[in-house]
Amino acid sequence: MSQSSPPPRRSTSTPKPMGVFPFCLEEVARAGLVKRLLFRLFPWRFFGTVQFEFRNAWLRLLAPLRARRFRGQTNLLVQVGCGPHGRDGWVNVDCFPGKKVNCLYDIRKNLPFDDASVRGVYSEHVVEHLDYTEEIPVFLAECYRCLAPGGILRIIVPDAGRYLKAYAAGGWSDFIPLRPLVDGADRWFKHKYHTPMELVNAVFRQGPEHHFAYDAETLEFVLRHAGFDNVTQQSFGVSxxxxxxLDLADRATESLYMEAIR
Structure with a gap:
């Protein structure tokens, strides 16, 4: 009887990333000994989540102080989640500091503005980062509270309905008008997609960052549920x-535009 070959040894090296959101594995490979040991105990995304939540807990502790600045102010224009695209003359809100961020705040619990003191709230590719059941109702209720009569909430999100139609069509051709792809690689995120479903998951999940995917029907539903009676689907550059x-031109091909008037 021939001797059986020994079982293959398990690799102890970090798996090689396949191309879609590989940053966590690349970070693990560069990490020090302590972080690599912790990675054996916890998912890598755990560390980013903990760091993010501790940061925002500190912002919430400071929230009453930040809100004092806006007491008595009216006719405000507010951009939430502005990132590097803050605008002059606007209250540019973000939980991370930036060149034109003038209000460091966690929008998931409340907004630092008086009732009926805001002319407009603008949100581009932010709402999909909020939890649908816990955070969206609070955020939209706060927008409704802050907006003056006739004030506008303009929300822009990735249009999941269009992506699903592109997926149902089969192949890659219907994705090209929505998302810049060069030989299957994402021009925005530099990731290589091997299958259309990888691209769909990148849109819907973006690693651990996106929490919900919206089509026009669902976005209109949550706005009406928050109390907005006048809800209209718009398009790029139309309000x-x-x-x-304030719409970014490079996101227009994939975006869903919706406005709600208080």
């Missing part, structure tokens, strides 16, 4: 109030 058009 009931032209001042609300």
């Amino acid at each position: 009931a109030d032209p001042v609300m058009c």
Whole structure:
């Protein structure tokens, strides 16, 4: 009887990333000994989540102080989750500091503005980062509270309905008008997609960052549920109030535009 070959040894090296959101594995490979040991006990995304939540807990502790600045102010224009795209003359809100961020705040619990003190709230590719059941109802209720009568909430998100139609069509051709792809690689995130479903998951999940995917029907539903009676689907560069058009041109191909008037 021939002797059986020994079982293969388990690799102790970090798996090689396949291309879609590989940053966590690359970070593990560069990490020090302590972090690599912790990675054996916890998912890598755990560390980013803990760091993010501790940061925002500190912002919430400071929230009453930040809100004092806006007491008595009216006719405010507010951009939430502005990132590097803050605008002059606006209250540019973000939980991370930036060149034009003038209000460091966690929008998931409340907004630091008086009732009916805001002319417009603009949110581009932010709402999909909020939890649908816990955080979206709070955020939209706060927008409704802060907006003056006739004030506008303009929300822009990735249009999941269009992506699903592109997926159902089969192949890659219907994705090209939505998302810049060069030989299957994402021009925005530099990731290589091997299958259309990888691209769909990148849109819906973006690693651990996206929490919900919206189509027009669902976004309209949550806005009406928050109390907005006047809800209209818009398009890039078109608004009931032209001042609300801060839209980024490079996201227009994949975006869903919706406005709700208080």
